[in-house]
Amino acid sequence: MIKCWCMSAALITVPVANAAPPVYDGYAVIAEAPVATDLEQTVYTQVRGRSVLEGLLEVLHGTGYRMAGESAADPEIGRLYAQPYPENQRSIGPIELGAALERLAGPGWQLVVDPVNRLVSFEVKPSYRQRTPAPTATDTPLAPRLAEPVATRGEP
Numbered sequence: 001m002i003k004c005w006c007m008s009a010a011l012i013t014v015p016v017a018n019a020a021p022p023v024y025d026g027y028a029v030i031a032e033a034p035v036a037t038d039l040e041q042t043v044y045t046q047v048r049g050r051s052v053l054e055g056l057l058e059v060l061h062g063t064g065y066r067m068a069g070e071s072a073a074d075p076e077i078g079r080l081y082a083q084p085y086p087e088n089q090r091s092i093g094p095i096e097l098g099a100a101l102e103r104l105a106g107p108g109w110q111l112v113v114d115p116v117n118r119l120v121s122f123e124v125k126p127s128y129r130q131r132t133p134a135p136t137a138t139d140t141p142l143a144p145r146l147a148e149p150v151a152t153r154g155e156p
Contacts (some may be wrong), residue, residue: 001059038064039113043100044093045048053081055089055104063097073112080109 008143041063049055056067070077101120102111108128112121 002020034098038115039101040096040100042094043097047085047090047092049085050084051081052085053105055085056081056101059092059100059104060120061098065097065120066118068112068121072119073121076124077122080122084145 001083044061045059045061047055047058049058053067060066070081086104095103098111098113105111105122108125109122110125112123114120127140142153
């Protein structure tokens with residue numbers, strides 16, 4: 001009698017993880033883990049590009065998305081693409097693709113997605129839009145300003 005009771009207790013302590021999936025009308029129901037949407041996929045990458053455009057292309061590699069052509073993007077997109085790639089963002093991930101793209105572009109740019117053609121681009125947020133073109137390095141000479149003498153207290 002005691003032997004029988006010990007064997008039934010051993011059967012009850014079987015872990016649930018080893019249990020077979022439930023069967024309904026002869027069919028087993030298998031639950032599949034949810035799949036992240038395209039921009040929620042997690043990316044890990046080491047970026048070697050010198051410009052933001054090169055970095056964006058590296059981040060998008062293997063995700064199924066491409067950069068939209070400049071003719072289909074914001075007219076000011078060249079300003080973003082030409083920026084030097086930020087050194088503090090060379091190692092990306094684990095992070096969602098959409099968040100990585102937004103972080104790389106910066107707060108002045110809004111991510112634009114074409115899910116049908118699987119294209120991404122950016123446009124300047126309205127609060128950052130300028131009425132005049134951005135100054136270039138040749139438009140703002142820094143050297144003469146730095147060379148001007150600075151008046152100190154007591155000097156005329």
